[in-house]
Amino acid sequence: MRTVEDSNAISDASTTALSDSAYNALPLDEQFTYNMIHAEDYSQMCDGLPVHDDEAGRIYGLTTDFFGEYSWSQRQIDFFKDNRDSVHLLMKRVIDQQGSVGMNFLYIIAKYNAVDLIPSLIDVYRKDNSNHYILTVLMLLMKANNYSDFVQSTSYKKLYSSDDSHNYTAFLTYNKANEDLIIRRATNFYNSRKQSSNH
Amino acid sequence: MMPLATNTRLVLSFLTCTALLIQQPARSPQLPVPCAPPSHTHPKPGFIAVPAGIYPIGKKGSGRNPLRTIHIDSFHISIYETTNRQFAAFVAATRYITDAERYRNAMVFEPGLGEFRWLRDSTANWRWPSGITRGGIRDLMDHPVTCISYRDALAYCTWAKMRLPTLEEWEIACRAGTRTDYFFGSDDRRICEYANVWHGRDHLKADFTDGYMYTSPVGSFKPNPWGLYDMYGNVFEFCTGKLSPTESPTLAHGRGGSWWCSKNSCHSFNSYDIGSINIHASFSNLGFRVVSPP
Numbered sequence: 043m044r045t046v047e048d049s050n051a052i053s054d055a056s057t058t059a060l061s062d063s064a065y066n067a068l069p070l071d072e073q074f075t076y077n078m079i080h081a082e083d084y085s086q087m088c089d090g091l092p093v094h095d096d097e098a099g100r101i102y103g104l105t106t107d108f109f110g111e112y113s114w115s116q117r118q119i120d121f122f123k124d125n126r127d128s129v130h131l132l133m134k135r136v137i138d139q140q141g142s143v144g145m146n147f148l149y150i151i152a153k154y155n156a157v158d159l160i161p162s163l164i165d166v167y168r169k170d171n172s173n174h175y176i177l178t179v180l181m182l183l184m185k186a187n188n189y190s191d192f193v194q195s196t197s198y199k200k201l202y203s204s205d206d207s208h209n210y211t212a213f214l215t216y217n218k219a220n221e222d223l224i225i226r227r228a229t230n231f232y233n234s235r236k237q238s239s240n241h
Numbered sequence: 242m243m244p245l246a247t248n249t250r251l252v253l254s255f256l257t258c259t260a261l262l263i264q265q266p267a268r269s270p271q272l273p274v275p276c277a278p279p280s281h282t283h284p285k286p287g288f289i290a291v292p293a294g295i296y297p298i299g300k301k302g303s304g305r306n307p308l309r310t311i312h313i314d315s316f317h318i319s320i321y322e323t324t325n326r327q328f329a330a331f332v333a334a335t336r337y338i339t340d341a342e343r344y345r346n347a348m349v350f351e352p353g354l355g356e357f358r359w360l361r362d363s364t365a366n367w368r369w370p371s372g373i374t375r376g377g378i379r380d381l382m383d384h385p386v387t388c389i390s391y392r393d394a395l396a397y398c399t400w401a402k403m404r405l406p407t408l409e410e411w412e413i414a415c416r417a418g419t420r421t422d423y424f425f426g427s428d429d430r431r432i433c434e435y436a437n438v439w440h441g442r443d444h445l446k447a448d449f450t451d452g453y454m455y456t457s458p459v460g461s462f463k464p465n466p467w468g469l470y471d472m473y474g475n476v477f478e479f480c481t482g483k484l485s486p487t488e489s490p491t492l493a494h495g496r497g498g499s500w501w502c503s504k505n506s507c508h509s510f511n512s513y514d515i516g517s518i519n520i521h522a523s524f525s526n527l528g529f530r531v532v533s534p535p
Contacts (some may be wrong), residue, residue, distance in 0.1 A: 083361055084346075084518065084522035084524075085518065085522075086359055086526070087499070087516035087518045087526070087527060088498070088499075088507035088509045088516045089357055091509045092509070093305055095304060110492075110517075111517065113357075113359075209506075
């Protein structure tokens with residue numbers, strides 16, 4: 043009987059994570075920072091598929107892979123969920139300071155329904171409209187909240203409603219008209235939410 | 242600590258004022274016999290011989306796998322994915338310990354999870370591919386081995402005096418002379434004839450449409466024109482090779498999609514897509530098939 047040598051090991055064999063005690067001892071803003079930049083689990087083989095081609099000329103219906111070979115662990119997902127309001131405030135602060143928004147932020151905004159960040163997203167997009175995934179997230183927020191003007195639209199049908207569509211590759215052609223329409227709808231959606239919460 | 246993600250989409254910073262925007266196979270006797278080898282050579286039992294030649298691979302417009310022609314030497318590729326029985330023989334002979342057994346970090350799936358979400362399960366490994374609570378492999382010996390990492394697949398190959406196919410060899414064998422997105426044509430609705438994949442619209446409910454939620458016994462579906470089974474679906478198959486010279490050394494690739502893959506999610510059960518994963522990651526939809534030396 044012989045033992046196979048591990049001659050192919052290239053690097054540290056495990057993702058690393060803070061121990062529970064160390065993680066739990068971090069103040070909330072540091073947990074937020076840690077989670078935002080350090081994913082603790084592996085991503086599966088097809089997380090990056092299908093590849094989104096021609097991102098400059100398209101507005102995809104869903105966001106794309108951003109952590110590469112790593113993914114957020116369950117406790118990290120739980121953090122974003124359990125600290126929703128605080129996370130939203132921290133993200134708003136960072137977005138407003140930076141004037142830009144990363145894919146990690148966009149994912150969290152869409153995943154945890156951060157409707158209150160819509161104005162910040164639109165402000166960022168108006169300064170630099172190169173990241174069309176901001177428009178994607180605006181649409182995802184309207185979809186998640188079943189905003190009727192959007193859910194009844196042709197855009198929605200094309201991106202989200204067909205059983206035959208490959209959702210992760212569905213996209214709208216990028217043009218000024220589509221851009222303006224998405225922003226206008228998102229603004230109206232946000233204002234309607236704000237009005238209803240004031241009453 | 243693992244290297245922080247370097248994707249350019251991530252804009253890192255610190256919270257204070259800067260920001261964080263960021264597979265020898267001894268074939269089981271009950272398995273079906275392949276239809277026809279692609280060459281006049283006499284292939285080894287359980288393998289088909291692919292002759293040397295110039296083959297077209299890739300897909301027009303693909304950044305990862307552009308359309309091109311390549312020359313390859315002849316090779317013999319396994320008709321089936323490597324099974325639990327075969328991997329068990331390896332472990333019995335070597336006392337090999339897989340990454341998932343060592344680090345207790347295998348990722349498993351259960352219905353109800355959101356798209357692309359998996360659970361870390363410290364009890365999961367190749368013997369218990371979905372964790373101890375979901376059962377072991379005693380009745381799954383003709384299923385493909387899963388919950389093994391790229392490193393584990395390489396270790397098996399070393400012991401078996403085999404190797405993994407290259408990314409290009411896998412595609413040539415899969416295409417079997419075809420140029421369409423699938424070896425059966427361009428209509429993905431025929432995938433159910435050839436592969437164990439996920440047919441549900443999402444992964445919130447269990448899907449037994451094709452008879453299997455997780456893996457199926459190897460060779461349960463129709464083969465490709467060269468007699469290779471499960472080239473699509475069942476398990477992603479590890480291949481050797483890099484997509485670029487500067488790619489991370491911790492990144493491995495696999496092809497063909499898996500039982501988890503659906504047309505609404507990754508849709509990677511085709512002849513052109515190439516998946517990526519950490520070389521030590523163990524998922525219950527990852528496996529491999531082998532190439533035999535000449």
